Amino acid sequence: MSSLAPTRVFLLSPAHSGGKRAELLLSERARFPLAQRLRSGEGVALGEAFSFLSGLYFRGKLAYARVFARPPAAEPGVQVITPDRGLLAADTPVGAGDLRQFGTVDIRLDDPRYRKPLERDLARLAMHPDLEVVLLGSIATAKYVDVLLDVVGERLLFPTDFVGRGDMSRGALLLRAAREQTELAYEPAATAVRRGPRPRKAGPTDERDRGSPDPDTDS
Numbered sequence: 001m002s003s004l005a006p007t008r009v010f011l012l013s014p015a016h017s018g019g020k021r022a023e024l025l026l027s028e029r030a031r032f033p034l035a036q037r038l039r040s041g042e043g044v045a046l047g048e049a050f051s052f053l054s055g056l057y058f059r060g061k062l063a064y065a066r067v068f069a070r071p072p073a074a075e076p077g078v079q080v081i082t083p084d085r086g087l088l089a090a091d092t093p094v095g096a097g098d099l100r101q102f103g104t105v106d107i108r109l110d111d112p113r114y115r116k117p118l119e120r121d122l123a124r125l126a127m128h129p130d131l132e133v134v135l136l137g138s139i140a141t142a143k144y145v146d147v148l149l150d151v152v153g154e155r156l157l158f159p160t161d162f163v164g165r166g167d168m169s170r171g172a173l174l175l176r177a178a179r180e181q182t183e184l185a186y187e188p189a190a191t192a193v194r195r196g197p198r199p200r201k202a203g204p205t206d207e208r209d210r211g212s213p214d215p216d217t218d219s
Contacts, residue, residue: 006132007072009125010065011087012047012080013137013144015054018103022053026096038096046080047090049099057167060174061136062090067178072128079121081137081144083107086117087125107143115147122151132157132186136174139163139189149190157186 016022025035034052037044051059062078069077076089083105105113125133134157139145148156161184162170177184 005070006130007128008068008070008077008132008134009072009075010061010069010078010134010136011144011148012050012058012061012065012078012090013135014081014083014102014107015050015058016103017053017083017099019053021055022099022103025049025052026099038094038099041095043093043095043098045090046082046088046092046094047078049094050080054167056171056175058171060171060178063178064174064184065090065134065136067181068183072131075125075128081107081118084113084117086119086121109143109146118147119151122148126152126155131155134158134186135189139192145189154188154190156189158189158192159184160187161185163192 024030025038027035028039030036034044034048038049047058047062051062065078071077076091078090079087080090080092082088083102105111107114109115122133125131133148133152133155135144135148136159137144139158139162145156159173161173165173173184
């Protein structure tokens with residue numbers, strides 16, 4: 001048996017692009033640096049934009065995935081599920097128009113604008129032998145898990161400690177794990193209990209971990 005660690009790619013569930021924080025970021029009157037850069041021709045990284053929209057939860061997912069990703073050659077280790085463009089690398093530049101477009105598409109399994117591009121990109125991942133795909137997002141609903149299982153099957157994993165936690169708790173857990181260089185345990189989504197009792201809190205969240213508990217955050 002090979003002693004090499006398996007290759008691993010993280011898929012991050014998206015932030016909601018049609019809520020109040022999106023309105024703030026996309027406002028033509030906004031003068032804070034991120035909003036100004038978003039309106040510029042240069043744009044901002046998708047992960048940076050979603051971190052603003054989602055606060056602590058997405059920041060945790062992004063920080064954790066960057067530490068522990070082990071992608072195969074030519075494949076981004078941190079990829080974000082989008083409403084209508086399949087999987088995009090977290091460092092993909094986006095502008096205000098991109099975020100507005102994301103906000104017009106609901107993430108629903110029966111919407112081909114969401115499902116078809118995602119299936120296309122998952123099929124690309126599935127071509128890599130022995131690749132593990134870890135979802136940093138909710139497995140309690142079908143909108144992510146069902147389509148991912150259809151394509152990558154038993155190779156779809158998720159952090160065991162996600163079950164029963166809310167978004168803020170997950171975000172704090174992931175940030176702490178990234179800082180401490182301690183990878184979480186995973187289990188296959190195909191055989192998982194998708195809901196469970198809320199676990200004990202991950203511990204006190206310091207000020208640098210705090211983010212807005214945005215009600216518009218996707219999970």
